Ligand code: SF4
């Protein structure tokens with residue numbers, strides 16, 4: 001079979017899909033609402049919490065009706081809108097190094113410019129919850145602490161411990177970890193009561209937990225839809241929208257409803273054999289993050305080869321471990337939250353550092369041809385050991401991988417020609433492997 | 441004939457141990473203890489008492505300058521990672537340090553956490569562990585948690601060393617390390633109060649040797665150095681007194697410390713701060729020694745950019761250090777590509793600015809070999825202050 005040219009691919013007429021665009025529309029609506037809530041809280045002087053996608057503790061904060069700002073998301077939005085560099089340089093002018101996380105600088109740049117963000121106004125935080133899941137979260141939180149004198153709660157979830165470590169329910173280590181995390185759940189509740197002046201309502205909390213259970217179930221179902229060939233959605237591009245909503249609306253019925261809409265649209269595509277990328281030829285797994293400052297170009301480098309990403313590790317760690325199956329026991333909400341935090345984050349974060357087994361499983365279940373490891377200068381949390389992981393998977397499991405580097409938000413680190421050369425060569429090698437496999 | 445110890449000769453002894461990436465003192469220890477096991481640990485802090493009580497030799501891996509060529513490690517780490525993570529990996533990949541049975545990383549930053557996985561994938565015969573020191577340091581639950589985590593790492597140690605550690609052995613090790621910290625504190629006191637008697641490079645080498653040799657021997661080395669210092673003569677020079685901040689993990693090259701001390705007295709610093717992390721004696725008599733160590737880590741300790749503790753706001757800690765050392769100025773350094781160190785520079789700079797304390801911001805890399813630019817900056821900085829205070 002000959003490969004259709006780009007031109008031929010463009011004129012393929014798709015069968016009409018009744019649900020086409022419903023996910024995108026709902027996404028836009030919810031993101032607008034989220035910004036409107038932040039804007040209103042800022043104007044009315046209501047307390048807002050700054051949190052992070054890995055371990056947002058939305059289940060607790062939502063109980064207090066506290067609007068939650070996700071600076072990682074708002075930094076990403078500056079990049080997608082082509083404005084990140086202006087904020088990054090503002091932060092650098094104030095003394096922040098060119099070598100630190102660009103998300104931090106894009107956000108601090110907005111704050112230094114008075115809070116005006118391309119999509120709204122960033123309110124001053126009244127509370128910051130920073131987990132240890134990325135150490136930079138803690139440093140970032142300390143910057144706001146200095147700027148706004150707001151309380152910072154470092155929520156510490158002990159993680160993967162090294163050689164031979166497994167999270168085992170019932171082990172002494174698991175019990176110690178859960179006890180520590182449970183104490184912090186209670187400390188955070190007490191602190192949020194203080195900041196908001198509201199009493200903790202355990203029934204509201206239970207409702208939020210129930211929503212997260214549902215969100216996690218749906219999230220896994222959505223991901224599994226991408227085991228279809230062709231993959232109905234691209235985890236690289238449409239995946240970002242999913243992640244935005246599951247974070248911003250974690251614990252809210254709106255988040256759950258959104259995933260129902262996405263699931264229905266992607267299921268329709270799957271049933272009709274419509275892929276996210278026309279004439280899908282290569283199925284890829286992204287490890288790391290995308291480059292948002294040059295997002296379309298980045299995606300295009302793979303789409304030009306009809307490569308789709310049915311999965312990414314970003315969909316795992318940046319989803320607060322939803323993909324690992326969160327099951328809160330509503331009869332013991334606080335204890336169960338602590339247990340689930342330990343179980344799911346140890347798996348998701350362990351997967352980031354010690355990812356080879358999980359990646360191998362995804363390669364098998366999602367029928368992946370090759371892994372793209374994208375190291376980003378901003379983020380040592382996802383990038384540090386990627387070259388080693390790539391080499392290990394190739395040597396031990398014969399899984400081909402490509403290691404490339406650029407950045408999340410800093411367009412100065414984007415080098416189109418260099419990336420294109422490496423990516424083209426990778427696809428060519430995948431083609432040769434395929435041809436060799438067919439001959440055998 | 442009894443040779444007479446001089447500060448210079450003792451410092452040279454320390455230098456040969458510190459600058460040799462094959463860790464000669466550890467090899468000698470292994471010759472004397474053929475069945476002995478070696479536990480390496482990454483910066484910043486590790487409770488070495490746990491390894492010592494099990495009869496293991498704890499070694500502090502603090503990176504290397506150009507004495508160690510990076511040949512293999514680069515292929516395993518992303519490009520924008522600090523130098524110490526590369527040199528630590530290279531030490532083992534190159535076979536220079538082929539005596540480790542266990543290696544422990546603390547979760548100080550994401551480079552360190554990833555590094556543990558890289559080590560575990562590549563060195564199957566080294567038990568590579570993360571000791572999960574608590575990040576919510578002020579939580580009342582932190583001490584009980586850390587006690588449990590120390591017990592977990594002790595179980596790993598016991599397995600590697602094929603032994604059981606008693607409370608008595610732990611108490612004896614705590615006493616030995618208490619003595620070591622006391623001696624280092626004394627060394628720092630001398631440097632702070634009479635910096636013309638003990639230079640920054642000398643104090644640095646004498647302190648850093650702790651991580652490269654058996655601690656019993658290091659205690660003796662420091663005792664000899666302190667005795668030799670009592671008879672040392674020197675006259676104060678007209679130099680400004682500075683605090684050096686930024687040596688908590690990757691270490692500045694010796695030549696950089698030397699360049700700074702040519703123009704200033706470094707009266708306090710955070711070089712190898714893990715060796716001095718616990719600021720007073722750990723009292724383990726009549727209590728659970730592991731809990732005593734956990735309590736000391738959290739409640740009687742120094743500060744660094746890789747620990748958030750609302751009870752120890754870092755800028756205030758730095759200002760206190762400046763005051764207590766009678767320093768006039770601060771050098772706020774950070775290792776290249778070190779996210780936590782670089783981020784902290786801004787906060788420190790603002791606090792010093794508000795307090796009216798002059799400061800010089802700089803970056804370094806353990807592998808840097810030319811310092812002309814830095815020399816000029818430091819000299820200009822020092823001269824401007826001498827002039828101002830004249
Ligand atoms: S280092 Fe990575 S995970 Fe951490 S804040 Fe920056 S982009 Fe996010």
Ligand code: SF4
Nearest residue numbers: 522549689690778779
């Ligand atoms: S130098 Fe900085 S980034 Fe590197 S290991 Fe040390 S703390 Fe981490």
